[in-house]
Amino acid sequence: MSRLIRMDRSGHTTVAEWTAEDPASTEEAVAAFRAELDQGYFALVSHGAGSAEQVHELPLDADLVILRRPIAGG
């Protein structure tokens, strides 16, 4: 089961879960993913130490996709 999570005030919230074998869950996840991006979130997949990839389409084969807010110089 793959997960789309959003970092927020609750720690994090699971926005969607899907499996590649279940087209309905995939469609829901893609719709949820787009809605979050429209809200100003950035989506990325962490590949372990030193590497993460920003994604603009939901990578259906990823185990975990994380949504984050922008950062800025303080």
Next chain:
Amino acid sequence: MPISSSCADRSPGDSALTSFEAAAPACGGAALPELANVRWRTRADERGLRRAGRLWTLSTAAHAVPFVLAAVVLAAASPILLPFAVLCLVHAWGIPELYAARGARVAKPAGGARGRPERVALGLLGDLVDHRARDLHGRTRLMLEPGRLGVWLVGEAGALLVRPGGRRVHCYCVKATDPSLPPSDRLAHLLLALRTDEIGFATVANLAFSGASWRVRRRVARPAREALAVAVRDARGL
């Protein structure tokens, strides 16, 4: 100070203008989207970081040397002026220390609730890093992250970059824009942005201080000293 820490100090007409589109990371991945908000900045690179370090050293010397010279002249002029000479020496020592203290502040933990949301955020953060980094974060609240520019220590409201060799530290003021996030989520935001585009991260962040690691070490809180010592040790091996 040589490097501006304020966006207001630079303008879109700056000759060092770098287009966001041309700012893709060297590894070929996507550029940090936040670069669009600082289009006027020159993209950070090895040469730029070395130059920034030299300028900070020059600036420190420019602050300290006149006071030291004044102290020597006063002391030589008359013994009665010795207290003023001592005062000059205190200034010569104190001004660079104040800048170092400003830099060290980026390693301070951010405020915020440490209840259930923080425990949830901490769980996610722990999943993103290896055992060694997780352990160090547990003790110091700073996350160790090796990079191409050096060894990073990412905190909740900023990051320290220990340059290869371990002698110089750049202190960056940078934070997640959502103030409602629990502290570990703020750190995770910075860590993931750093992993996405290290050069972009160093460009977006504001350089608060660059100087000797010993100077920063003296100004950070005790737990952060341990993290800095580990980062310096790792950086010596780069």
